Amino acid sequence: MDGSARTQPVLTELLAEAGFASLSAFCRTAKIGRRTARHLQEGNLAAIRLETLRRIAVAFGVDVADLIERFEPAVPLAAPATTDWQLEYERLRAQFNELETHLREAWDLAFFRRVELLLLQLPTLRKAADQNPDLSAQTVLDLMLPFEEFVHDVGFETLGTPGEQVPFDPTLHQGAGLSPGEPAKIKTVGYRYRGQLLARARVNAVG
Numbered sequence: 001m002d003g004s005a006r007t008q009p010v011l012t013e014l015l016a017e018a019g020f021a022s023l024s025a026f027c028r029t030a031k032i033g034r035r036t037a038r039h040l041q042e043g044n045l046a047a048i049r050l051e052t053l054r055r056i057a058v059a060f061g062v063d064v065a066d067l068i069e070r071f072e073p074a075v076p077l078a079a080p081a082t083t084d085w086q087l088e089y090e091r092l093r094a095q096f097n098e099l100e101t102h103l104r105e106a107w108d109l110a111f112f113r114r115v116e117l118l119l120l121q122l123p124t125l126r127k128a129a130d131q132n133p134d135l136s137a138q139t140v141l142d143l144m145l146p147f148e149e150f151v152h153d154v155g156f157e158t159l160g161t162p163g164e165q166v167p168f169d170p171t172l173h174q175g176a177g178l179s180p181g182e183p184a185k186i187k188t189v190g191y192r193y194r195g196q197l198l199a200r201a202r203v204n205a206v207g
Contacts, residue, residue, distance in 0.1 A: 030059035114150035159190035
């Protein structure tokens with residue numbers, strides 16, 4: 001079986017997933033010629049320029065790395081390991097991994113700095129609570145303030161406050177047997193992150 005026959009299922013799947021009725025329709029959208037289309041049919045990605053590969057990936061709705069990985073298992077590439085797109089792929093992957101590590105470390109350190117007081121005092125507070133069950137809850141709440149400020153600063157937004165009466169909105173609230181607009185009381189708050197709903201506020205019927 002030649003390379004073209006082996007890669008046809010991969011190409012067919014990509015075309016279907018992206019909603020293209022034919023390879024010709026895809027070529028018009030991606031603005032690629034017959035020669036590039038033939039390389040694509042053969043799975044010969046090493047013969048396609050990196051910029052063209054990027055354009056093809058965008059048209060398919062995937063990134064270049066995903067595009068390469070979809071074809072590579074089907075067709076062992078005979079091109080030298082020093083082709084432009086392979087070098088760029090490896091460089092971008094290494095750069096992304098390094099950036100991801102730095103971002104995670106920066107987030108972890110920022111989180112620690114904002115809740116440092118809580119983390120330092122929590123073991124002592126737990127020990128004190130074991131020895132004194134009547135320990136004021138206000139002491140615990142005061143220690144939580146830096147954490148609450150951090151959550152707010154990075155873009156998390158609470159939906160409502162406990163005990164607040166609101167018109168029931170099924171897009172923001174979770175409650176059984178309630179109709180839109182019906183008075184409801186917030187039981188637990190919900191959360192949004194930069195406009196994206198993460199958790200709806202839980203509510204009960206009023207009355």
